[in-house]
Amino acid sequence: MVPPLQVVINNKITKTDSFTVVVNNVVVDTLKQQLYDIKPIVSVEEPFNYEWLYWILALLAIAAIGFGLYYFIKNRQDKQNKVEEELFASPIEKALNQLQVLEKKELWQKGETKAYYSELTDITRTYIEEAVEVPAMESTSGELYESLIVAVRQKNIKLNRETLERFKRVMATADLVKFAKSKPLDFEIENDKRIIDSFLMSLDKAIPRTDEEAENQFAEELKRKKEKKQKMQRLAIPLGVMAFLMMIVLTFFLVSKGTTYIRDKWVGHSAKSLLEGEWVTSDYGDPAIIVSTPKVLKRIVDEKTQNNLPAHIKGTAMFSYGSLTDNFSITLKTIAFKDTTQLDISQAAERELRQAELLGAHNMVVQTDDYEDPKGITGKRAQGTFTALNQVTKEEEKMKYMLLVFAQKGGAQILWLISREDDQYAAEVMDKVLDSVELKKAIPND
Structure with a gap:
């Protein structure tokens, strides 16, 4: 029996009618109806968890933003650097720039070893001719070495003999590549490039300079620092933005799912x-x-x-x-x-x-x-x-x-x-x- 229920309509209390609920038993004849064991557990396919897909898409989106920002900053810096017309303040700046361009060509990696050594030695000879005032372009490697020995002594260039000997060996290797079809190993080519870099820097620092030349060298150093700073900006800004976006995603996930979900799924629970x-x-x-x-x-x-x-x-x-x-x-x-x-x-x-x-x-x-x-x-x-x-x-x-x-x-x-x-x-x-x-x-x- 369900008793009357009070209902308030327009501030007046009204009662519903009571009514009877009848529950009929199901008659089962156990002599005719066979009894069965409880059915076993039926395995069902676990539905696909889209949560990981959302995480992957979020990470890909953040990575795409980071890469896009990196190349945007890089292109902007390149345009800015081009606007500042590239005038070389000194022979060493010109030589180092040309060496960077040479490396980007990847000549020896493509099998063009002869062309690589030709450009490498031409850049070196040009620098020596401009900085030391030695007729390097029309000299053989042996004549160039002898002329350098004389110039070092006459101009009071404090360059040790070992540095000159290493330079001489690279020039000899270049001659073998250009005229005898010699093929140095990859690590030998890389080592020769490092020797030339070191030789040019050592020679440039050893040359006695006037005040004007010293000022030009200072300007060159400022340019190198500027390039280093720009490179750091290209990396730091995208990484910072990516980290900030990741923090936003993690915070949203933590707020929406709760700490209990995080512990259940990944972190785990302490006994306490x-x-x-x-x-x-x-x-x-x-x-x-x-x-x-x-x-x-x-x-x-x-x-x-x-x-x-x-x-x-x-x-x-x-x-x-x-x-x-x-x-x-x-x-x-x-x-x-x-x-x-x-x-x-x-x-x-x-x-x-x-x-x-x-x-x-x-x-x-x-x-x-x-x-x-x-x-x-x-x-x-x-x-x-x-x-x-x-x-x-x-x-x-x-x-x-x-x-x-x-x-x-x-x-x-x-x-x-x-x-x-x-x-x-x-x-x-x-x-x-x-x-x-x-x-x-x-x-x-x-």
Whole structure:
């Protein structure tokens, strides 16, 4: 009977009529209607997670903005530099610029070694002719070397003999490439380029300069600093913008999803946060274990095991949270028999410990005894420590564990509790889980 309900209409209280609800039982003739077991769990395809796609698209968009900004700044700087007409303040500036242009051509990388050495030596000869005033372009390599020796002595150029000898060897190599079709190795070509760079810089610094020449050299140094600053701007500005955009995306994600989602998916939970959070009480498996846990346990389905069960086993189930090296993890297993078979709990405990070693636990310290809690639940307990490799930090973690095996006619229940040895909050989590354990009786077919 549903009693009258009060309804307010235009500030007047009106009551509805009462009415009767009739529930008819469904008549089932158990002699004619066959009884069936509970249907097994049907596996369904997990829907595609678009979350990673959104992350990838966001990262690609940020990267595209960064690259676009880099090339925009670069093109703007190049135009600005072209507006300032490129007038070389000194022979060394001209030579260094020409060497940079030569490297960008990548002649020797394309197999044009002869052309590369020809340009390299021409740039060097031009500099020597302009800076030292030696007829370098029309001289052979040997004549050029001898002329340099004389000029160094006459003009008081403080250049050591070793630098001159290295320059002489490069010029000789260039002659072999140009006239004898010699083919130096890649590292030899790169080394010759470094020798020429070093020779030109050393010679330029060693030449005595007038005040005007010194001023020109200072202007050249300012230009080099300007180019370095522009390069830093091309990198720093896009990187800064990309970092700022990434912070905006992360902040939006954190606000929209919440810290709990972040910890669940990526960061993980500390034992303290698990202890202080909201717990879930549920029953798992058959015969069921009723237990309170910090998080809902996830069913682990092993199709190979389920499809190859022994004849006397009706079914098995496994549920877990965490992994072997997390702050805290729990694994729960149940076995249901078709008859009144009772599991040997000592052998079951040994099998579980061997399985843990196969999964990566080693240096196991084991202490076994009979277990009975204040509620009268009895079983076998194995506890101690082991070490395992943390797959994230690649370091060995020392863990402590407790394994409980309960057996009854027609079924068995197994409970693993694992935590880091030095985590006091994890110990409290384990105690709280144990206090909540309740076992349901197995119902065999016979």
